[in-house]
Amino acid sequence: MARIGVFICHCGENISATVDCGKVAETIGKLKHVAYSTEYKYMCSDPGQTLIKDAIKEHKLTGVVVSACSPRMHEPTFRKACAEAGLNPFLCEMANLREHCSWVHEKNELTTQKAIDIVRTQVEKVKLNSALQPIKVPVTKTAMVIGGGIAGIQAALDIANTGHKVVMIERSPSIGGHMSQLSETFPTLDCSQCILTPRMVEVAQHPNITLYTYAEVESVEGFIGNFKVKIRKKAKSLDEKICTGCGLCTTKCPQKKIPNEFEQGMGMRPAIYVPFPQAVPNRPVIDKEHCTYYIKGKCKICEVVCPTKAIRFDQPDEILDLEIGAIVVATGFDIKHADFFPEYGYGKYKDIIDGLQFERMASASGPTSGEIRRPSDGQVPKNIVFIACAGSRDPAKGIAYCSKICCMYTAKHAMLYKHKVHEGRAHVFYMDIRSGGKNYDEFVRRAIEEDHVNYIRGRVSTVFERDGKLIVKGVDTLLGAQPVEIVADMVVLATAGVANAGAEDLAQKLHVSYDQHKFFAEAHPKLKPVETNTAGIFLAGACQNPKDIPDAVSQASGSAVKVAALFSQDMLTREPLVAVVNRYAPPMYSTCVGCFLCQSVCPYQAIEREEFKNREGKVVKTVAKINEGLCQGCGTCVALCRSKSIDLLGYSNNQVHAEVMALLNEY
Amino acid sequence: MTSLIIRAKELLENKTVQVVIGYEAGPTGVARPAFITDPAKAESLIYDERCVQNLAVYLTKREVKNIGKMAIVATLPVMRSIMMLISEQQLFADNIVVLGISADGKLLDIADNKVMQGYIEKSDLSNPEKYKGLLTEFNKLSPEEKFLYWQKELSKCIKCYACRQACPMCYCTRCTVEVNQPQWIPVKANTHGNMEWHILRAMHLAGRCISCGECGRACPVGIPCHLLTMHLTDQVYNYFKVYAGTSEKMSSVLSTYEPNDKESFII
Known part of the structure; x- marks a missing residue:
């Protein structure tokens, strides 16, 4: 009793x-x-x-x-x-x-x-x-890091240094991410490439890290400790083992007018290219969309000039099957481009650029070799306007959040401009200056006080072109909302940081939740900031929300520790709350009729087939069987099973029925 | 249908199949299902306007399956049932020979399932013409009127489960309503419990109903319960552009997810 x-x-x-x-x-x-x-x-x-x-x-x-x-x-x-x-x-x-x-x-x-x-x-x-x-299940002690930006690099190195294997997946031809595009970094103004490239090289050389660039996640199945991942390694049209990275092909390619993604469209690249000089791996890929051979069926100049005969035009995409124990998602972010802003001409004025374009312009390896020049005529701008919160904190544009990094990089941009164009005038329109962080506010003060950047508190209503100049109309709210009009040579928009284009798709493949802006969601906003709601999948960097480098790196190290903690165990102990398909004595065996609809709905591929044979060895019945190591107890199969042949331990039909009846009955 | 008789006889004589499932005339002239195992008895097979039952319902019965390989006289709904049964792993394609019957009552030459699939794809798969008017009328009712209508109709139900027995897609050896640990659906035939049964039956058939209308025809008290499943057939087609029973590799439309699925039903 x-x-x-x-x-x-x-x-x-x-x-x-x-x-x-x-x-x-x-x-x-x-x-x-x-x-x-x-x-x-x-x-x-x-x-x-x-x-x-x-x-x-x-x-x-x-x-x-x-x-x-x-x-x-x-x-x-x-x-x-x-x-x-x-x-x-x-x-x-x-x-x-x-x-x-x-x-x-x-x-x-x-x-x-x-x-x-x-x-x-x-x-x-x-x-x-x-x-x-x-229930005890084994752990595959290999981590996968998706995304090779600074967060992914940090996570991969930290995990690899604990002695565990790491697979890094990067969808572009080189790792490095947005950080590799930056000129100098706040608040120290040290060169971004100089601090990043050693880390990139370390990833490539680390014995515990396997790097797959130009690769994307095709599918993810399984669960914590036991993920089964399919990776699509896109064809680079090149045998990487033979290629020496001499770069001859890239100089001879007849297609030279392709907007360079790395330069944010401000420079050109050939169809066979290395995205930037410090790329890791430093091997070219052929952009099939623009390559003359893939479009017209003839050319093959790269193949002719290649001294090691490394070009492979017929190379197919490769699908790799990987067994993974934990996943760190570090897919980063993107920014809104100037064409998002009707009030600033939908990107039709050449001299209105976004923050990332300014970074390239200010970078010594950029399209202007580090000189600040107007994209329209190559002149050095004498008057430059920076507009902070372009898109961010603007519910009318659907982006209510603060992009967090813009206040700091706008101060940096204004400072870099003043350092390069001494006689120039820099104006910043801002809503608030959000410079919380170590040495951050001091940095902004330095821009205002030492570099004499003109900070105007107020928003810009419109920018339009008149006689080759950009007229910026705004207000100064500190002077009683007095209208301000600045005749500028160039305007830089600190546009909102947004989720990457493929974020939603990837989230669905990984079964992790995401917010209304398609940023990946953490399991708890305060106490589980690097975990997702899916056990064994962690977040690092700006795929969660826009972050600066120190934040992204700290979070990456945080998720690396989570992975290391997981890998410190040989077996995972799981709650035995799993589904079971009933079994009875022959000739019934089970009330399951073997329709296997449960198999198609199971998110964890936990449902197998079990055959019952008679004495002659003939199969007399095939029914479903649940692999308790894979089952996560979600109960989807229980709800779906038409003959009610599946029950969930700990939440059985009888138990749920008893709960319902308790509510309905008198006591 | 001499051609049908000749074909059936041939299949039994050369032992391609062990049983032919078809129709024969009963003593009162009503068409009834026939299970012919002796080639000599193939003569009794008929096919005419009296032959309306969906014979596919017998394909999953153990007594029939145990005879051996089966041939079946198959109108369009039967062919679609066969496709569904194969996709739900209740029937093996190489265990069945289809004696297809065209809409105008002619014997079709269905060599294999590919041919059958081709025939199904060419056919009109929407709900049968004779029910379309009723469904349209029904859709004009307000939710309250619909509820009252079904309350009235379903109060007549005596829970004989003829609708279930006539349905080729209701092949479970133990139905949910027979589960009494716990007893989710009450045994008694009362309006409330009847509604629970019919809602459950309709949901179990959503996206799987092949619109043969057998459930409604089988009902001894004349409840048009086929309207429920046919309405769902329309809904599934509107949302997902899929009709049940069109290929042997169908995945259940309501239990699979495609990223481009419409999500307009999420309120």
Whole structure:
């Protein structure tokens, strides 16, 4: 006979402020099969847990209901306490009186009644609980890092340095990401390439890192410790083992007028190209979309000039199957381009550029060799306007968030301009200056005070062209919203940071959640900032939200530690809350008819086929079987099974039915 | 249908199949299903306007399957049922010979499933003409009127489950309603419980119904329960542009996800 113990927690005042805990404990205590019912201020505290442990022993309890907060917080605490008292931990259930009742209702009779009802359902459920044993599954100790920007590089190096294998996937021909495009970095003004390239080289040379560039994730299956990943290695049209990276092909390619992505469209590149001089790996790829041979069927000049005969026009895409234990997503971000802004001419004025274009312009390896020159006529601008918050913090444009990095890089841009064009005048339109961070505000002050950048607090309503000059119309809100008109030679928009184009698609492949702006979502905004809701998949860098380099690097190291912690175990202990397909004696074997619709809905590929044979060895029935190592207990198959042949341990049909009936029936 | 009789006889004589599932005339002249295992008895096979039952329902019955390889007289709904049964792994393509019957009652030459698929693809797969008017009328009703209509109709149900037995897609050896641990659907025939049964039946057939109308025809108290599944057929086609039973590799439209699926039904 069941002997259930019920423990009502006040959660300080979180529950007891609106729920009469004493009455709940008293009412529940009168229920059939409830052997013990009590209340306490903090059940999760040490004395609270002792209370439960003592009651289990004293009252010979066969089941425990802790009525407190969400099981997400404290279910492990209470299950462990039960286990310490000799009760199987899966005979302990939680009734959520806080999130489901006290926090959402006012203090009155009905609230207490609802609390009683919630506890009653769990009492009925726990009577039908069975003692379950944890499941152990092995861990594949190889991590995959998606994205080879600074966050991905940092995560990969940190994981590799703990002695574990890392596979890095980068979709462009070289790693380096946005950081490789930057000129100098705030707040120290050191050269971005100079601090980045050693890390890039380290990735390429690290014995524990396998680097796949020009590759994308095709599909991800499986679960924490045991992901099965398919990678599409796009054809580079080149045998990388033979190619020496001499670059002769890139100089002889007749296609020379392709807008260079690395230079943000401000320079040109050939069809066979290395994205930038410090690229890792330093091997060219053929851009099939623009290559004369792939378009017209003849040319092959690169093949002719190649001294090692490394060109392979018929190279197919390669699909790699990888076994992966943990995934770090570091796919980075993108920025809105000038054509997003109708008020600034939809990108039709050549001298309105975005922040990333300015970075290239200011970079010594950029299209102007580091000189600030107008894209339209190559003149050095005498008057330059920087517009911060272009798109960001603008709900009307659908981007309500702050892009975080723009205040700092705008100050840096203005400073770089002043350092290069001493007689020039730099103006910055801003909403607020957000310069929280070590040495950040000092950096902005330096721009204003030492480099005499003219900061104007106010927004720009419109920019238009008149006589080859850009007329910037805005207001100065510190002078009583006085209209300001600046005749500028060049305008730089600090455009909003947005999610990468393929972010949504990748999130769906990985089964991780993402927010309305398609940035990947962390599991908890404060306490789980690098985890996703999918166990074993972590986030690093600006794929979560726009971040500067120090933040991206810190987060990358954070996720690397999470991966290392996971890989420190040989076996993972999993909750035994898995689905099972019923089995009966022959000739029934199971009520499963083998339609295998469950197989198509299972997100974890956990459903296998089991054949029953007669004495002659003939298959008489084929039914579904669930691999408990793969099953995550989501219950989708249970809901789908038309003959109700599948049940979920810990949440069986009988248990759920008992809960529902408890609510419907008088007590 | 001499051509049908000759073909059936031939299949049985050369032992290509062990049983031919078709129609024969019963003692009162009503067409009834026939399971011919003796070539000499192939003469009794008929095919005319009396032959309306969807014979595919027998393909999953153990008693029939155990005879051996089967041939079946198959109109379009039967062919579509066969496709669905193969895709849901209830039937093996090499265990069946299809004696296809065209819309005008002629024997078709269905050499294999590819040919059958071609024939199905060329055919009109929307709900049968005779039900379309009713469905259109029904769609004009307000939700309240619909509810009242079904409440009235389903109050008549005696839970004989003839609708289930007549349906080729209801092949489970144990139906949900027979589960009594726990008893989700009440056994008693009362309006509320009847509605639960019919809603459940319709949902189990959503995206799988091949619009043969057998459930409604089988109902002894005249409930037009086929309208429920046919309405869902229309809905599935509107949302996903898919008709059930068009290939042997169909994936269940309501339990698979494609990134370009319409999500307009999410409120």
